[in-house]
Amino acid sequence: DAGVIQSPRHEVTEMGQEVTLRCKPISGHDYLFWYRQTMMRGLELLIYFNNNVPIDDSGMPEDRFSAKMPNASFSTLKIQPSEPRDSAVYFCASSGAGLWETQYFGPGTRLLVL
Amino acid sequence: EDQVTQSPEALRLQEGESSSLNCSYTVSGLRGLFWYRQDPGKGPEFLFTLYSAGEEKEKERLKATLTKKESFLHITAPKPEDSATYLCAGINAGNNRKLIWGLGTSLAVNP
Numbered sequence A: 001d002a003g004v005i006q007s008p009r010h011e012v013t014e015m016g017q018e019v020t021l022r023c024k025p026i027s028g029h030d031y032l033f034w035y036r037q038t039m040m041r042g043l044e045l046l047i048y049f050n051n052n053v054p055i056d057d058s059g060m061p062e063d064r065f066s067a068k069m070p071n072a073s074f075s076t077l078k079i080q081p082s083e084p085r086d087s088a089v090y091f092c093a094s095s096g097a098g099l100w101e102t103q104y105f106g107p108g109t110r111l112l113v114l
Numbered sequence B: 001e002d003q004v005t006q007s008p009e010a011l012r013l014q015e016g017e018s019s020s021l022n023c024s025y026t027v028s029g030l031r032g033l034f035w036y037r038q039d040p041g042k043g044p045e046f047l048f049t050l051y052s053a054g055e056e057k058e059k060e061r062l063k064a065t066l067t068k069k070e071s072f073l074h075i076t077a078p079k080p081e082d083s084a085t086y087l088c089a090g091i092n093a094g095n096n097r098k099l100i101w102g103l104g105t106s107l108a109v110n111p
Helices: none
Strands: A005-007 A010-013 A019-024 A031-038 A042-050 A053-056 A065-071 A074-079 A088-095 A109-113 B003-007 B010-014 B019-026 B030-038 B045-050 B056-059 B062-066 B070-075 B084-092 B105-110
Touching: A005 A088, A010 A019, A019 A088, A019 A109, A031 A074, A042 A065, A042 A074, A042 B084, A053 A065, A074 A088, B003 B084, B010 B019, B019 B030, B019 B084, B030 B070, B045 B056, B045 B062, B070 B084
Parallel strands: A010 A109, B010 B105
Antiparallel strands: A005 A019, A019 A074, A031 A042, A031 A088, A042 A053, A065 A074, A088 A109, B003 B019, B019 B070, B030 B045, B030 B084, B056 B062, B062 B070, B084 B105
16 A cells, blocks of 8 residues: 655745645545644644544634545645745544544645745 | 653663653543654654553564553664654543644664
8 A cells, every 4th residue: 555645745835825735545544634743832633534524623723724525535735825834744644444543644745834 | 631741852872772762641531542653754653552551562672561641662772773753642532533642752873
């Protein structure tokens, strides 16, 4: 299996621009998670989906952030408009359906907003 | 509030010098304690899950243990390739999908 795939790996943009991050989970996994990682706050869960349906978006910082999962093999995290404080590494992870299943992470997208 | 605290923040060892990393938790109804390894520029890589106090798991030079208050990651005779950040995370009975993460221990092993 190819594992969780994320694109792009690096993104540099200017404040105010729209940013779209993409994720392909491991085939057969029912859960998909979006995380943000910074030095100060570590890993923060933004939102997670079960069978393409958003279950908990309480970690989404504000309305500028949105996430979709149109099918079982694709999800996007969009930031519009982007701000310098959004600079971080964004990870996508997926897991199976069992209780307390292991989450498997993608390589991440390093975002820099100037 | 559920919390996971890791110590030390950073650790430098000589090759072959064994040590332990600590993960203390206050997670109500802990159902699982996860250990991950993260290399620079990469995503966290799963190492172990521990489900109950007294449980131990091993992989090569790593051994993870769990008590009712904390978990340890013991590293025996480390090698430079063990250098990485080690993250632990807990999961409680209330939500079996939301991991509660520590900030990690950055380990450097010098040859």
